[in-house]
Amino acid sequence: MQEADSGNLDRRLADLKLVEGLAACGFAGPLYVDFSTEMVRYGMSVTEAWLYSGRIFTLLNERGIHLNVSAWEAQRLRDDPEAIGDISDIAVAMAWHKFDERALRGGEWKATGGATLSTYFMGRVIFEVPGPFRQWRRQLHKSAEHDPHEDQLGDRSRLGLDPAVQAADDCAMHMVLDLLPEIQQQTILLKTAGYDHGQIAEALSLPSARAVEGHVRRAKKKIREYLDVRGEARG
Protein backbone atom coordinates (compact mmCIF):
# COMPACT_ATOMS: atom_id res chain seq x y z
CA MET A 1 0.00 0.00 0.00
CA GLN A 2 2.90 2.39 0.52
CA GLU A 3 3.18 3.66 -3.04
CA ALA A 4 5.46 6.55 -2.03
CA ASP A 5 8.00 4.07 -0.76
CA SER A 6 11.18 4.23 -2.79
CA GLY A 7 11.14 0.46 -2.93
CA ASN A 8 7.87 0.50 -4.86
CA LEU A 9 9.50 -0.35 -8.16
CA ASP A 10 11.44 -3.24 -6.63
CA ARG A 11 8.24 -4.53 -5.04
CA ARG A 12 6.35 -4.35 -8.33
CA LEU A 13 9.15 -6.26 -10.08
CA ALA A 14 9.05 -8.93 -7.36
CA ASP A 15 5.23 -8.98 -7.69
CA LEU A 16 5.62 -9.54 -11.43
CA LYS A 17 8.05 -12.44 -10.97
CA LEU A 18 5.75 -13.91 -8.35
CA VAL A 19 2.74 -13.75 -10.68
CA GLU A 20 4.80 -15.26 -13.52
CA GLY A 21 5.90 -18.08 -11.21
CA LEU A 22 2.32 -18.73 -10.10
CA ALA A 23 1.13 -18.63 -13.71
CA ALA A 24 3.73 -21.27 -14.58
CA CYS A 25 2.12 -23.45 -11.87
CA GLY A 26 -1.28 -22.85 -13.55
CA PHE A 27 -2.48 -20.72 -10.61
CA ALA A 28 -2.99 -23.94 -8.69
CA GLY A 29 -1.24 -26.13 -6.14
CA PRO A 30 0.07 -25.50 -2.61
CA LEU A 31 2.10 -22.38 -3.47
CA TYR A 32 -0.93 -20.73 -5.01
CA VAL A 33 -3.08 -21.69 -2.02
CA ASP A 34 -0.46 -20.11 0.24
CA PHE A 35 -0.32 -16.98 -1.90
CA SER A 36 -4.12 -16.62 -1.89
CA THR A 37 -4.14 -17.15 1.87
CA GLU A 38 -1.62 -14.37 2.41
CA MET A 39 -3.36 -11.96 0.04
CA VAL A 40 -6.73 -12.60 1.69
CA ARG A 41 -5.29 -12.19 5.20
CA TYR A 42 -3.71 -8.93 4.14
CA GLY A 43 -6.97 -7.78 2.56
CA MET A 44 -8.97 -8.60 5.68
CA SER A 45 -6.60 -6.85 8.04
CA VAL A 46 -6.41 -3.70 5.92
CA THR A 47 -10.19 -3.64 5.37
CA GLU A 48 -10.81 -4.01 9.09
CA ALA A 49 -8.44 -1.10 9.78
CA TRP A 50 -10.22 0.94 7.10
CA LEU A 51 -13.63 0.20 8.59
CA TYR A 52 -12.51 0.89 12.14
CA SER A 53 -10.83 4.19 11.30
CA GLY A 54 -13.45 5.33 8.79
CA ARG A 55 -10.77 5.44 6.08
CA ILE A 56 -12.97 3.34 3.81
CA PHE A 57 -15.56 6.12 3.59
CA THR A 58 -12.90 8.63 2.54
CA LEU A 59 -11.69 6.21 -0.15
CA LEU A 60 -15.24 5.63 -1.39
CA ASN A 61 -15.96 9.37 -1.43
CA GLU A 62 -12.86 9.88 -3.56
CA ARG A 63 -14.33 7.37 -5.99
CA GLY A 64 -17.71 9.07 -6.15
CA ILE A 65 -19.51 6.64 -3.83
CA HIS A 66 -21.06 8.65 -1.01
CA LEU A 67 -22.44 6.51 1.79
CA ASN A 68 -23.08 9.58 4.00
CA VAL A 69 -22.13 7.77 7.18
CA SER A 70 -23.14 9.63 10.34
CA ALA A 71 -20.84 9.94 13.36
CA TRP A 72 -23.27 7.71 15.27
CA GLU A 73 -23.10 4.99 12.60
CA ALA A 74 -19.30 5.19 12.48
CA GLN A 75 -19.17 4.84 16.27
CA ARG A 76 -21.58 1.90 16.26
CA LEU A 77 -19.42 0.20 13.67
CA ARG A 78 -16.33 0.73 15.84
CA ASP A 79 -18.22 -0.77 18.79
CA ASP A 80 -19.03 -3.88 16.77
CA PRO A 81 -15.93 -5.92 15.85
CA GLU A 82 -18.21 -8.73 14.73
CA ALA A 83 -19.80 -6.50 12.09
CA ILE A 84 -16.42 -5.21 10.98
CA GLY A 85 -15.27 -8.81 10.56
CA ASP A 86 -18.38 -9.76 8.59
CA ILE A 87 -18.22 -6.78 6.24
CA SER A 88 -14.54 -7.36 5.68
CA ASP A 89 -15.03 -11.12 5.08
CA ILE A 90 -17.67 -10.56 2.43
CA ALA A 91 -15.89 -7.69 0.68
CA VAL A 92 -12.56 -9.51 0.53
CA ALA A 93 -14.12 -12.80 -0.58
CA MET A 94 -15.98 -11.05 -3.41
CA ALA A 95 -12.89 -9.08 -4.41
CA TRP A 96 -10.67 -12.15 -4.33
CA HIS A 97 -12.76 -14.02 -6.88
CA LYS A 98 -12.65 -11.11 -9.32
CA PHE A 99 -8.98 -10.48 -8.66
CA ASP A 100 -8.12 -14.14 -9.21
CA GLU A 101 -10.15 -14.34 -12.40
CA ARG A 102 -9.29 -11.03 -14.01
CA ALA A 103 -6.12 -9.58 -12.53
CA LEU A 104 -4.16 -12.82 -12.26
CA ARG A 105 -5.57 -15.36 -14.72
CA GLY A 106 -6.85 -12.69 -17.10
CA GLY A 107 -3.57 -10.75 -16.93
CA GLU A 108 -5.26 -7.42 -16.15
CA TRP A 109 -2.70 -6.50 -13.51
CA LYS A 110 0.46 -5.08 -15.08
CA ALA A 111 3.62 -4.20 -13.22
CA THR A 112 3.94 -1.18 -15.51
CA GLY A 113 0.54 0.11 -14.35
CA GLY A 114 2.01 1.78 -11.27
CA ALA A 115 0.16 -0.20 -8.61
CA THR A 116 1.70 -3.05 -6.67
CA LEU A 117 -0.23 -6.30 -6.56
CA SER A 118 -1.52 -5.65 -3.03
CA THR A 119 -2.60 -2.10 -3.88
CA TYR A 120 -4.39 -3.35 -6.98
CA PHE A 121 -6.17 -5.99 -4.90
CA MET A 122 -7.22 -3.47 -2.26
CA GLY A 123 -8.53 -1.25 -5.04
CA ARG A 124 -10.95 -4.07 -5.86
CA VAL A 125 -11.89 -4.57 -2.21
CA ILE A 126 -12.96 -0.91 -1.83
CA PHE A 127 -15.79 -1.37 -4.33
CA GLU A 128 -17.06 -4.50 -2.58
CA VAL A 129 -17.55 -2.80 0.80
CA PRO A 130 -20.74 -0.75 0.15
CA GLY A 131 -22.97 -3.85 -0.31
CA PRO A 132 -22.32 -5.55 3.05
CA PHE A 133 -22.00 -2.15 4.77
CA ARG A 134 -25.48 -1.11 3.62
CA GLN A 135 -26.86 -4.43 4.79
CA TRP A 136 -25.30 -3.90 8.24
CA ARG A 137 -26.65 -0.35 8.33
CA ARG A 138 -30.20 -1.52 7.58
CA GLN A 139 -29.98 -4.06 10.38
CA LEU A 140 -28.53 -1.45 12.73
CA HIS A 141 -31.42 0.94 12.16
CA LYS A 142 -33.92 -1.86 12.44
CA SER A 143 -32.54 -2.90 15.82
CA ALA A 144 -32.45 0.76 16.94
CA GLU A 145 -36.18 0.93 16.15
CA HIS A 146 -36.73 -1.92 18.59
CA ASP A 147 -34.79 -0.07 21.27
CA PRO A 148 -35.06 3.70 20.80
CA HIS A 149 -32.60 4.38 23.62
CA GLU A 150 -29.87 2.69 21.61
CA ASP A 151 -30.47 5.28 18.96
CA GLN A 152 -29.20 7.90 21.37
CA LEU A 153 -26.57 6.07 23.29
CA GLY A 154 -25.57 2.88 21.56
CA ASP A 155 -24.69 -0.25 23.51
CA ARG A 156 -23.22 1.80 26.32
CA SER A 157 -26.73 2.66 27.45
CA ARG A 158 -26.68 -0.84 28.92
CA LEU A 159 -23.66 -0.25 31.08
CA GLY A 160 -25.73 0.97 33.95
CA LEU A 161 -23.94 4.32 33.99
CA ASP A 162 -25.62 7.70 33.94
CA PRO A 163 -26.81 8.26 30.34
CA ALA A 164 -26.13 11.98 30.70
CA VAL A 165 -22.47 11.27 31.51
CA GLN A 166 -22.20 8.93 28.54
CA ALA A 167 -23.76 11.46 26.23
CA ALA A 168 -21.28 14.07 27.48
CA ASP A 169 -18.38 11.64 26.95
CA ASP A 170 -19.54 10.83 23.42
CA CYS A 171 -19.97 14.48 22.68
CA ALA A 172 -16.49 15.35 24.02
CA MET A 173 -14.94 12.54 21.98
CA HIS A 174 -16.60 13.70 18.80
CA MET A 175 -15.69 17.33 19.50
CA VAL A 176 -12.05 16.40 19.95
CA LEU A 177 -11.99 14.20 16.85
CA ASP A 178 -13.76 16.88 14.84
CA LEU A 179 -10.88 19.25 15.58
CA LEU A 180 -8.53 17.06 13.62
CA PRO A 181 -8.09 16.61 9.89
CA GLU A 182 -9.44 13.29 8.61
CA ILE A 183 -6.07 11.59 8.35
CA GLN A 184 -5.19 12.51 11.95
CA GLN A 185 -8.57 11.24 13.19
CA GLN A 186 -7.93 7.94 11.42
CA THR A 187 -4.38 7.72 12.74
CA ILE A 188 -5.47 8.39 16.32
CA LEU A 189 -8.33 5.88 16.11
CA LEU A 190 -6.02 3.15 14.83
CA LYS A 191 -3.41 3.99 17.44
CA THR A 192 -5.95 3.72 20.24
CA ALA A 193 -7.04 0.37 18.75
CA GLY A 194 -3.49 -0.98 19.20
CA TYR A 195 -2.03 -0.73 15.70
CA ASP A 196 1.68 0.14 15.60
CA HIS A 197 3.00 3.02 13.52
CA GLY A 198 4.22 0.77 10.72
CA GLN A 199 0.86 -0.97 10.44
CA ILE A 200 -0.93 2.38 10.43
CA ALA A 201 1.34 3.64 7.66
CA GLU A 202 0.67 0.49 5.65
CA ALA A 203 -3.12 0.62 6.16
CA LEU A 204 -3.49 4.35 5.51
CA SER A 205 -0.95 4.48 2.64
CA LEU A 206 1.28 6.89 4.52
CA PRO A 207 4.91 6.99 3.39
CA SER A 208 6.47 5.72 6.62
CA ALA A 209 6.08 5.07 10.34
CA ARG A 210 7.75 8.45 10.92
CA ALA A 211 4.94 10.16 9.00
CA VAL A 212 2.48 8.47 11.37
CA GLU A 213 4.49 9.74 14.35
CA GLY A 214 4.20 13.26 12.91
CA HIS A 215 0.41 12.98 12.61
CA VAL A 216 0.11 11.64 16.15
CA ARG A 217 2.31 14.44 17.52
CA ARG A 218 0.32 17.16 15.74
CA ALA A 219 -3.00 15.61 16.77
CA LYS A 220 -1.94 15.43 20.42
CA LYS A 221 -0.80 19.08 20.28
CA LYS A 222 -4.19 20.18 18.94
CA ILE A 223 -6.07 18.16 21.52
CA ARG A 224 -3.88 19.58 24.32
CA GLU A 225 -4.43 23.15 23.10
CA TYR A 226 -8.17 22.55 22.92
CA LEU A 227 -8.28 21.11 26.42
CA ASP A 228 -6.16 24.00 27.76
CA VAL A 229 -8.52 26.54 26.23
CA ARG A 230 -11.52 24.75 27.67
CA GLY A 231 -9.81 24.52 31.06
CA GLU A 232 -9.13 28.26 31.08
CA ALA A 233 -12.68 29.02 29.99
CA ARG A 234 -14.00 26.92 32.86
CA GLY A 235 -11.53 28.38 35.35
Place this chain on the structure above:
Amino acid sequence: MNMDEREYRELLGRSSLGGDAARRLRERTPRSDSPSTEGNLALAPYGRTDYDRYARLYLAARAGDANAQRTMITELNELLWRAARRSGLDRESAADVVQIAWLRLWRLENELYQPRAVVKWLLTTVRRESWRVAGIQRREIPSDPIELPESPVEGPGPAEYSDQEREAVRRAFLAQPERCRRLLAFVAAFDRPDYDAIAEALGMKRGSIGPTRGRCLDRLRRTLLDDPAWNGGADSDTTD
Protein backbone atom coordinates in the same frame (compact mmCIF):
# COMPACT_ATOMS: atom_id res chain seq x y z
CA MET B 1 10.22 -24.27 -15.24
CA ASN B 2 7.93 -24.35 -12.22
CA MET B 3 8.74 -22.17 -9.22
CA ASP B 4 9.91 -24.12 -6.17
CA GLU B 5 9.02 -23.36 -2.55
CA ARG B 6 12.33 -21.62 -1.77
CA GLU B 7 12.01 -19.32 -4.76
CA TYR B 8 8.37 -18.61 -3.88
CA ARG B 9 9.24 -17.63 -0.30
CA GLU B 10 12.05 -15.40 -1.49
CA LEU B 11 9.78 -13.63 -4.02
CA LEU B 12 6.93 -13.30 -1.52
CA GLY B 13 9.35 -11.66 0.91
CA ARG B 14 10.35 -9.07 -1.69
CA SER B 15 6.81 -8.57 -3.02
CA SER B 16 4.27 -5.95 -1.92
CA LEU B 17 3.01 -8.45 0.67
CA GLY B 18 6.48 -8.98 2.07
CA GLY B 19 7.32 -5.73 3.89
CA ASP B 20 7.60 -5.81 7.67
CA ALA B 21 4.48 -3.72 8.25
CA ALA B 22 2.50 -5.70 5.65
CA ARG B 23 3.55 -8.92 7.35
CA ARG B 24 2.52 -7.64 10.79
CA LEU B 25 -0.80 -6.49 9.36
CA ARG B 26 -1.41 -9.91 7.79
CA GLU B 27 -0.72 -11.52 11.15
CA ARG B 28 -3.68 -9.65 12.67
CA THR B 29 -5.92 -12.03 10.70
CA PRO B 30 -5.38 -15.50 12.18
CA ARG B 31 -4.25 -18.19 9.81
CA SER B 32 -5.28 -21.74 10.27
CA ASP B 33 -4.62 -24.72 8.08
CA SER B 34 -6.31 -27.08 10.52
CA PRO B 35 -10.05 -27.69 10.28
CA SER B 36 -10.88 -27.27 13.95
CA THR B 37 -10.06 -23.81 15.23
CA GLU B 38 -13.54 -22.27 15.12
CA GLY B 39 -15.70 -24.70 17.00
CA ASN B 40 -16.32 -27.55 14.60
CA LEU B 41 -16.46 -25.24 11.65
CA ALA B 42 -14.62 -26.35 8.52
CA LEU B 43 -12.16 -23.68 7.44
CA ALA B 44 -10.78 -22.85 4.03
CA PRO B 45 -6.98 -22.87 3.63
CA TYR B 46 -6.84 -19.16 4.42
CA GLY B 47 -8.38 -19.72 7.82
CA ARG B 48 -11.97 -18.77 7.07
CA THR B 49 -15.13 -20.77 6.68
CA ASP B 50 -14.91 -23.27 3.81
CA TYR B 51 -17.92 -22.00 1.85
CA ASP B 52 -17.35 -24.42 -1.05
CA ARG B 53 -17.53 -27.40 1.26
CA TYR B 54 -20.76 -26.18 2.87
CA ALA B 55 -22.20 -25.47 -0.58
CA ARG B 56 -21.54 -29.11 -1.52
CA LEU B 57 -23.00 -30.38 1.75
CA TYR B 58 -26.04 -28.16 1.34
CA LEU B 59 -26.72 -29.35 -2.21
CA ALA B 60 -26.28 -32.97 -1.11
CA ALA B 61 -28.65 -32.44 1.83
CA ARG B 62 -31.21 -30.85 -0.47
CA ALA B 63 -30.96 -33.92 -2.66
CA GLY B 64 -31.84 -36.10 0.34
CA ASP B 65 -28.44 -37.05 1.77
CA ALA B 66 -29.17 -37.33 5.50
CA ASN B 67 -25.46 -37.63 6.37
CA ALA B 68 -24.70 -34.34 4.68
CA GLN B 69 -27.54 -32.72 6.56
CA ARG B 70 -26.32 -34.13 9.87
CA THR B 71 -22.75 -33.00 9.19
CA MET B 72 -23.88 -29.45 8.46
CA ILE B 73 -25.98 -29.27 11.60
CA THR B 74 -23.23 -30.73 13.79
CA GLU B 75 -20.57 -28.43 12.45
CA LEU B 76 -22.56 -25.20 12.25
CA ASN B 77 -24.79 -25.40 15.30
CA GLU B 78 -22.27 -23.94 17.72
CA LEU B 79 -21.44 -21.02 15.42
CA LEU B 80 -25.14 -20.21 15.00
CA TRP B 81 -25.86 -20.59 18.70
CA ARG B 82 -23.01 -18.22 19.55
CA ALA B 83 -24.35 -15.69 17.06
CA ALA B 84 -27.75 -15.84 18.74
CA ARG B 85 -26.22 -15.50 22.21
CA ARG B 86 -24.14 -12.52 21.06
CA SER B 87 -27.41 -10.90 20.01
CA GLY B 88 -28.41 -10.98 23.68
CA LEU B 89 -30.63 -14.07 23.85
CA ASP B 90 -30.60 -16.52 26.72
CA ARG B 91 -29.64 -20.15 26.13
CA GLU B 92 -33.15 -21.44 25.49
CA SER B 93 -34.15 -18.63 23.16
CA ALA B 94 -30.84 -18.98 21.31
CA ALA B 95 -31.44 -22.70 20.80
CA ASP B 96 -34.98 -21.98 19.54
CA VAL B 97 -33.73 -19.39 17.09
CA VAL B 98 -31.11 -21.80 15.72
CA GLN B 99 -33.83 -24.43 15.21
CA ILE B 100 -35.97 -21.89 13.37
CA ALA B 101 -33.08 -21.01 11.05
CA TRP B 102 -32.52 -24.69 10.18
CA LEU B 103 -36.22 -25.26 9.61
CA ARG B 104 -36.44 -22.27 7.31
CA LEU B 105 -33.44 -23.48 5.34
CA TRP B 106 -34.83 -26.97 4.78
CA ARG B 107 -38.34 -25.70 4.06
CA LEU B 108 -37.27 -23.29 1.32
CA GLU B 109 -39.15 -24.21 -1.81
CA ASN B 110 -36.24 -23.46 -4.09
CA GLU B 111 -32.64 -23.99 -3.19
CA LEU B 112 -30.51 -20.93 -2.44
CA TYR B 113 -29.51 -19.03 -5.55
CA GLN B 114 -25.93 -19.09 -4.33
CA PRO B 115 -25.25 -22.29 -2.36
CA ARG B 116 -21.86 -20.90 -1.28
CA ALA B 117 -23.77 -18.32 0.73
CA VAL B 118 -25.49 -20.93 2.89
CA VAL B 119 -23.43 -20.20 6.03
CA LYS B 120 -23.96 -16.45 5.71
CA TRP B 121 -27.66 -17.08 5.00
CA LEU B 122 -27.98 -19.09 8.21
CA LEU B 123 -26.06 -16.48 10.23
CA THR B 124 -28.19 -13.66 8.86
CA THR B 125 -31.39 -15.58 9.56
CA VAL B 126 -30.25 -16.30 13.12
CA ARG B 127 -29.31 -12.66 13.77
CA ARG B 128 -32.55 -11.29 12.35
CA GLU B 129 -34.64 -13.77 14.26
CA SER B 130 -32.61 -13.03 17.41
CA TRP B 131 -33.26 -9.31 17.09
CA ARG B 132 -36.94 -10.02 16.55
CA VAL B 133 -37.12 -12.24 19.65
CA ALA B 134 -35.00 -9.80 21.68
CA GLY B 135 -37.32 -6.98 20.58
CA ILE B 136 -40.37 -8.90 21.79
CA GLN B 137 -38.66 -9.71 25.09
CA ARG B 138 -37.70 -6.05 25.55
CA ARG B 139 -41.22 -4.88 24.83
CA GLU B 140 -42.52 -7.28 27.43
CA ILE B 141 -40.43 -5.65 30.19
CA PRO B 142 -41.31 -2.01 30.89
CA SER B 143 -38.04 -0.12 31.21
CA ASP B 144 -36.56 3.32 31.47
CA PRO B 145 -33.19 4.33 29.92
CA ILE B 146 -31.17 3.21 32.92
CA GLU B 147 -32.98 -0.03 33.57
CA LEU B 148 -31.02 -3.02 32.36
CA PRO B 149 -32.33 -5.98 30.38
CA GLU B 150 -32.17 -9.47 31.87
CA SER B 151 -28.69 -10.93 31.91
CA PRO B 152 -28.02 -13.06 28.80
CA VAL B 153 -25.79 -15.35 30.87
CA GLU B 154 -27.52 -17.68 33.27
CA GLY B 155 -26.41 -17.30 36.84
CA PRO B 156 -27.29 -18.71 40.24
CA GLY B 157 -31.00 -18.84 40.95
CA PRO B 158 -33.03 -16.57 43.18
CA ALA B 159 -32.67 -18.94 46.09
CA GLU B 160 -28.93 -18.27 46.24
CA TYR B 161 -28.81 -14.53 45.54
CA SER B 162 -31.17 -11.68 46.22
CA ASP B 163 -32.53 -9.62 43.33
CA GLN B 164 -30.49 -6.69 44.58
CA GLU B 165 -27.28 -8.72 44.51
CA ARG B 166 -27.96 -10.18 41.09
CA GLU B 167 -28.63 -6.68 39.82
CA ALA B 168 -25.33 -5.48 41.32
CA VAL B 169 -23.41 -8.34 39.69
CA ARG B 170 -25.00 -7.64 36.34
CA ARG B 171 -24.25 -3.94 36.64
CA ALA B 172 -20.63 -4.65 37.62
CA PHE B 173 -20.25 -7.11 34.73
CA LEU B 174 -21.63 -4.66 32.18
CA ALA B 175 -19.35 -1.91 33.49
CA GLN B 176 -16.24 -3.94 32.63
CA PRO B 177 -14.25 -3.19 29.47
CA GLU B 178 -15.55 -4.89 26.32
CA ARG B 179 -12.57 -7.28 26.23
CA CYS B 180 -13.21 -8.49 29.78
CA ARG B 181 -16.94 -8.85 29.22
CA ARG B 182 -16.42 -10.95 26.12
CA LEU B 183 -13.81 -13.14 27.76
CA LEU B 184 -15.85 -13.68 30.94
CA ALA B 185 -19.00 -14.31 28.93
CA PHE B 186 -17.19 -16.91 26.84
CA VAL B 187 -15.78 -18.65 29.87
CA ALA B 188 -19.15 -18.55 31.64
CA ALA B 189 -21.12 -19.74 28.62
CA PHE B 190 -19.38 -23.11 28.31
CA ASP B 191 -18.95 -25.81 30.90
CA ARG B 192 -15.52 -26.64 29.59
CA PRO B 193 -14.34 -23.59 27.68
CA ASP B 194 -12.13 -24.34 24.70
CA TYR B 195 -9.17 -21.95 25.12
CA ASP B 196 -8.16 -22.36 21.47
CA ALA B 197 -11.62 -21.21 20.35
CA ILE B 198 -11.53 -18.30 22.81
CA ALA B 199 -8.07 -17.28 21.60
CA GLU B 200 -9.31 -17.42 18.02
CA ALA B 201 -12.56 -15.57 18.67
CA LEU B 202 -11.08 -12.82 20.82
CA GLY B 203 -7.77 -12.48 18.96
CA MET B 204 -5.78 -13.28 22.09
CA LYS B 205 -2.78 -15.47 22.68
CA ARG B 206 -3.84 -18.76 24.27
CA GLY B 207 -1.37 -18.31 27.11
CA SER B 208 -2.74 -14.91 28.05
CA ILE B 209 -6.34 -16.08 28.50
CA GLY B 210 -5.82 -17.42 32.03
CA PRO B 211 -3.99 -14.33 33.39
CA THR B 212 -6.39 -11.96 31.60
CA ARG B 213 -9.35 -13.85 33.00
CA GLY B 214 -7.82 -13.51 36.48
CA ARG B 215 -7.33 -9.76 36.04
CA CYS B 216 -10.87 -9.37 34.69
CA LEU B 217 -12.33 -11.26 37.64
CA ASP B 218 -10.28 -9.06 39.98
CA ARG B 219 -11.65 -5.91 38.35
CA LEU B 220 -15.14 -7.33 38.53
CA ARG B 221 -14.67 -8.10 42.21
CA ARG B 222 -13.40 -4.58 42.93
CA THR B 223 -16.28 -2.98 41.01
CA LEU B 224 -18.68 -5.12 42.95
CA LEU B 225 -17.17 -4.25 46.33
CA ASP B 226 -17.42 -0.55 45.46
CA ASP B 227 -21.13 -0.93 44.79
CA PRO B 228 -23.21 0.01 47.88
CA ALA B 229 -26.03 -2.23 46.60
CA TRP B 230 -23.70 -5.26 46.78
CA ASN B 231 -22.43 -4.38 50.23
CA GLY B 232 -25.99 -3.77 51.32
CA GLY B 233 -26.90 -7.23 50.02
CA ALA B 234 -23.97 -8.78 51.90
CA ASP B 235 -25.05 -7.04 55.11
CA SER B 236 -28.57 -8.32 54.78
CA ASP B 237 -27.18 -11.85 54.34
CA THR B 238 -25.11 -11.67 57.48
CA THR B 239 -28.00 -10.43 59.54
CA ASP B 240 -30.13 -13.42 58.52
